[in-house]
Amino acid sequence: MIANPIPWPDGAQCACALTFDMDADSLIHVARPEDGHNRLYPISMGKYGPQVAVPRILETYKNLGIKQSFFIPAWCMEQYPDTIEAILKDGHEIGHHGYVHENPTDHGAQEQVYWFDRALAVHRKMTGRDPRGYRAPVYNMTQGVVDLLIERGLLYDSSLMGDDIPYRLQTDQGSVLEIPVHWGTDDWPPFAHYEEIGYMMPVQAPSVGLNSFFEEFEAHYEAGGLWMPILHPFLTGRLARWRVMQNWLEKTLSERNVWFAPLEEIAHYIGTLEERGEHRVRTDTLPYYTKPVLLDRTD
Numbered sequence: 001m002i003a004n005p006i007p008w009p010d011g012a013q014c015a016c017a018l019t020f021d022m023d024a025d026s027l028i029h030v031a032r033p034e035d036g037h038n039r040l041y042p043i044s045m046g047k048y049g050p051q052v053a054v055p056r057i058l059e060t061y062k063n064l065g066i067k068q069s070f071f072i073p074a075w076c077m078e079q080y081p082d083t084i085e086a087i088l089k090d091g092h093e094i095g096h097h098g099y100v101h102e103n104p105t106d107h108g109a110q111e112q113v114y115w116f117d118r119a120l121a122v123h124r125k126m127t128g129r130d131p132r133g134y135r136a137p138v139y140n141m142t143q144g145v146v147d148l149l150i151e152r153g154l155l156y157d158s159s160l161m162g163d164d165i166p167y168r169l170q171t172d173q174g175s176v177l178e179i180p181v182h183w184g185t186d187d188w189p190p191f192a193h194y195e196e197i198g199y200m201m202p203v204q205a206p207s208v209g210l211n212s213f214f215e216e217f218e219a220h221y222e223a224g225g226l227w228m229p230i231l232h233p234f235l236t237g238r239l240a241r242w243r244v245m246q247n248w249l250e251k252t253l254s255e256r257n258v259w260f261a262p263l264e265e266i267a268h269y270i271g272t273l274e275e276r277g278e279h280r281v282r283t284d285t286l287p288y289y290t291k292p293v294l295l296d297r298t299d
């Protein structure tokens with residue numbers, strides 16, 4: 001089913017990574033720059049992530065003995081330093097997720113570099129190192145950001161949707177590993193209801209919303225793939241949803257042959273396989289297009 005499945009460590013049948021994007025209340029400030037600071041309901045909904053959900057998630061991870069990845073806008077890191085400290089203390093990865101969840105397609109190249117580097121400086125100061133991975137806010141990658149990741153030496157991106165398993169993005173500047181996302185394993189469609197940012201979905205029952213993720217897992221398990229939900233603490237970290245997820249994790253870790261790891265570790269592992277010539281991931285060469293397609297008329 002998958003053309004070139006990756007041989008996972010210790011004969012694991014499937015690699016798994018829960019990734020949490022801790023956007024907190026950055027979203028309302030970006031969506032409503034004039035008055036977002038005084039909209040207490042969306043602020044409180046966002047703050048639930050670092051203040052209530054992340055401690056709950058960390059406790060589950062500790063009990064299960066797994067390390068996972070978080071993507072956090074640098075502004076949120078500065079706002080919630082205790083949460084960041086707790087994540088780091090438990091040995092989890094924190095990836096680059098913009099400065100204040102700014103959308104890369106909203107900015108020119110120079111401004112993109114400014115926000116990217118400003119976030120990098122916060123990572124260095126608060127985590128003592130450069131982040132190894134990046135996820136574009138709202139998945140809005142541009143070729144400029146891909147080149148920036150290569151230039152700044154990041155190991156992987158996790159924003160694009162071009163395959164079921166990791167593949168490589170090659171540009172004139174070099175290459176970066178892509179660990180692909182998709183909407184079928186993102187918790188916004190089943191659980192987000194957020195009128196202020198134009199996103200209103202009929203909220204599903206925890207077991208219904210999460211069951212679609214578990215079906216995605218079964219397909220990856222059968223094909224030897226990588227199952228990677230894209231979650232948000234203020235959505236999936238809510239009491240009843242996390243209870244369903246936690247029960248599923250307990251069962252899966254005890255009954256199935258799976259490898260749970262942070263994305264950084266998965267990316268390193270794939271890099272090592274490639275160096276040893278034991279596996280080669282598929283490569284997409286960029287740019288896909290050099291000019292607007294619809295305007296390319298010759299008549």
Ligand SMILES: [Zn+2]
Pocket residue numbers: 021023097101137138
């Ligand atoms: Zn985000």
